[in-house]
Amino acid sequence: MISVIDDDASVRTAISNLVRSLGYAVHAFPSAEAFLQSVQLTQSWCVIADVRMPGTSGIELQSWLRAQGNRMPFIFITAVLEDRVRARALKDGAMCFLTKPVDQDHLIGSLARAIAQHDDRTGN
Numbered sequence: 289m290i291s292v293i294d295d296d297a298s299v300r301t302a303i304s305n306l307v308r309s310l311g312y313a314v315h316a317f318p319s320a321e322a323f324l325q326s327v328q329l330t331q332s333w334c335v336i337a338d339v340r341m342p343g344t345s346g347i348e349l350q351s352w353l354r355a356q357g358n359r360m361p362f363i364f365i366t367a368v369l370e371d372r373v374r375a376r377a378l379k380d381g382a383m384c385f386l387t388k389p390v391d392q393d394h395l396i397g398s399l400a401r402a403i404a405q406h407d408d409r410t411g412n
Contacts, residue, residue, distance in 0.1 A: 289312070289313050289314075289315065289328060289331050289332050289333055290307050290312045290313070290314050290315075290332065290333060290334050290335075290336065290399070291314075291315050291316075291317065291323055291328050291332040291334070291335045291336070292304050292307065292314060292315070292316045292317070292335075292336045292337075293316075293317045293318075293319070293320055293322075293323050293335060293336070293337040293338060293341070293346065293349070294316075294318075294337070294338040294341070294365070295318055295319060295338060295341040295342055296338070297318070299338070299365070299388065299390075300316045300317075300318065301316070303316075303336055303365075303390065303395070304316045306392060306395065306396075307336070307399065310396065310399070312399075312403075315328045315332075319341055319342065319343050319344070320337070320341060320343060320344035320345070320346065320348070320349040321343050321344055323335070323349070324344075324349070332360055333360070333361070333402070333403060333406040334360065334361045334362070334363065334383075334399065334402040334403065334406060335349075335350075335360055335361070335362050335363070336362075336363045336365065336395075336399075337349060337350070337362060337363070337364055337365070338364075338365055338366065339364050339365070339366035339368075339373060339377070339385075340366065340367075340368065346362070346364055346377075347364075347373060347376060347377050347380075350362045350364075350377060350380050350381070350382060351376075351380055354380050354381060359381065359409060360406075361381075361383045361401075361402035361405050361406060362377070362381070362382045362383060363382070363383050363384055363386065363395070363398050363399065363402060364377050364382055364384070364385045364386065365385075365386045365387070365388055365390055365395075366385065366386075366387060366388065367387070367388045369385070369387050383398055383401060383402050383405070384398045384401075386398065
């Protein structure tokens with residue numbers, strides 16, 4: 289189960305379609321708040337999240353989950369690459385930081401690493 293969180297519906301749809309084409313189940317959310325209120329919060333293997341969103345940002349979401357002890361892999365996507373934000377995300381354990389438009393090969397490779405990390409963590 290992969291969760292895609294982005295306030296841009298076109299990005300959310302494109303990434304969801306790509307992930308689904310790889311054979312994974314996908315749930316998409318327009319905000320971090322919507323994800324936090326869903327059952328996918330405890331069922332996701334990986335989160336692909338926009339950095340900047342109205343309300344809770346992707347970075348704040350990851351930090352909050354880490355503070356709760358959740359080690360779910362995060363892949364961040366952003367239209368605006370800021371070194372300070374990138375450094376914070378990676379320090380908190382993000383798998384990677386990809387810039388929009390997202391290179392599909394990079395996303396697929398990052399997702400494979402995230403799934404492997406999930407499998408190692410859960411013993412699958």
